[in-house]
Amino acid sequence: MDRDLSEDDSVVDLSFEAESPLAPPAELLERLPSYDWLFQGGGQQIMFPPLEAPGRPLEQRCWSSFLEHSRVPLVTEEVAREALLSFVSSKCCYGSTAAGDLIIQELKQQTLCRYRLETFSESRISEWTFQPFTNQSVDGPQRGTSPRLWDIKVQVPPMFQEDTRKFQVPHSSLVKECHKCHGRGRYKCSGCHGAGMVRCPSCSGAKRKAKQSRRCQMCSGSGRRRCSTCSGRGSKTCATCKGEKRLLHFIQLVIMWKNSLFEFVSEHRLNCPRELLAKAKGESLFKDENTAVYPIVDFPLREISLASQRGIAEHRAALSPRARVLQQRQTIELIPVTEVHYWYRGQTYVYYIYGTDHRVHVVDYPDRYCFGCTII
Numbered sequence: 001m002d003r004d005l006s007e008d009d010s011v012v013d014l015s016f017e018a019e020s021p022l023a024p025p026a027e028l029l030e031r032l033p034s035y036d037w038l039f040q041g042g043g044q045q046i047m048f049p050p051l052e053a054p055g056r057p058l059e060q061r062c063w064s065s066f067l068e069h070s071r072v073p074l075v076t077e078e079v080a081r082e083a084l085l086s087f088v089s090s091k092c093c094y095g096s097t098a099a100g101d102l103i104i105q106e107l108k109q110q111t112l113c114r115y116r117l118e119t120f121s122e123s124r125i126s127e128w129t130f131q132p133f134t135n136q137s138v139d140g141p142q143r144g145t146s147p148r149l150w151d152i153k154v155q156v157p158p159m160f161q162e163d164t165r166k167f168q169v170p171h172s173s174l175v176k177e178c179h180k181c182h183g184r185g186r187y188k189c190s191g192c193h194g195a196g197m198v199r200c201p202s203c204s205g206a207k208r209k210a211k212q213s214r215r216c217q218m219c220s221g222s223g224r225r226r227c228s229t230c231s232g233r234g235s236k237t238c239a240t241c242k243g244e245k246r247l248l249h250f251i252q253l254v255i256m257w258k259n260s261l262f263e264f265v266s267e268h269r270l271n272c273p274r275e276l277l278a279k280a281k282g283e284s285l286f287k288d289e290n291t292a293v294y295p296i297v298d299f300p301l302r303e304i305s306l307a308s309q310r311g312i313a314e315h316r317a318a319l320s321p322r323a324r325v326l327q328q329r330q331t332i333e334l335i336p337v338t339e340v341h342y343w344y345r346g347q348t349y350v351y352y353i354y355g356t357d358h359r360v361h362v363v364d365y366p367d368r369y370c371f372g373c374t375i376i
């Protein structure tokens with residue numbers, strides 16, 4: 001199991017047994033041979049090996065050296081004012097006078113820790129489908145036994161890149177008469193019930209208009225007109241088989257590659273919204289990527305270790321019954337946040353500077369003049 005999926009030729013052998021979560025529609029089941037054996041094995045759930053990382057658990061890390069070497073630069077009064085000025089100039093309804101004239105009273109700096117776990121997983125389902133049969137060669141059971149769902153080898157997209165792709169299961173094809181048109185390729189037009197002609201819409205079939213003696217010009221006095229739905233043919237090409245009369249039925253394998261994200265920001269007493277901190281640009285402190293990662297246990301901030309344990313358990317519980325984990329990545333980042341208290345025309349106000357790119361969150365701003373403005 002010790003393989004690096006990002007470096008091999010991306011063809012992965014997933015030798016596991018699966019059941020089909022999607023059965024063919026009832027009316028097809030009656031007429032198609034049973035492929036139950038394709039999905040046999042594995043009991044009620046897809047069975048995967050337990051989510052264990054190869055190799056050893058994380059060795060004891062010297063976190064203090066990590067922390068010492070990552071420094072988040074201090075926000076000075078100068079930087080705080082610049083950040084606010086560039087923020088207000090990007091907003092249509094914030095005046096810059098206050099930002100220029102305010103008196104900064106206090107800067108409360110705090111560095112938060114953000115933990116993220118990304119899990120890249122693959123899930124597979126199968127379903128019966130069909131397409132018009134155009135005399136292409138038929139890869140049916142006579143050519144061999146269909147591989148089981150997780151035995152089918154496919155090209156895996158680059159790690160952490162979501163995708164959904166569909167494949168035809170080998171040797172599962174068979175040709176049947178089209179069930180919609182019963183093999184005729186066409187069916188009766190619903191506009192004229194097959195007659196090709198409809199009652200004249202102008203004279204309603206009376207051959208002449210009301211209170212007029214001359215015959216209807218629209219239908220030349222016949223009372224009937226050619227059906228526009230079928231151009232007078234009385235029938236329409238079958239949309240199901242596109243007029244081919246037969247359908248190629250086959251089992252389609254649908255593979256979904258998905259990323260799951262778990263995110264946690266360490267506790268703080270600042271009034272800066274959590275969703276901003278979740279998106280904030282951070283300083284990378286630690287990165288761990290493998291086919292499966294181990295929970296962090298000894299980080300100096302205990303809540304980060306607990307978040308790592310919780311995130312890994314949550315992803316395992318959510319994914320393991322139905323998907324196979326291909327890669328995991330966990331990171332710890334430092335997010336600087338500064339609470340700025342300032343004085344302007346006799347009142348005190350607060351704003352926040354967050355992230356390494358000094359984004360601004362304004363709680364109340366004295367120089368805001370268009371409250372109904374919806375442009376953000």
Ligand SMILES: [Zn+2]
Nearest residue numbers: 189192227230
């Ligand atoms: Zn018609």
Ligand SMILES: [Zn+2]
Nearest residue numbers: 200203216219
């Ligand atoms: Zn007419």
Ligand SMILES: [Zn+2]
Nearest residue numbers: 178181238241
């Ligand atoms: Zn048809």
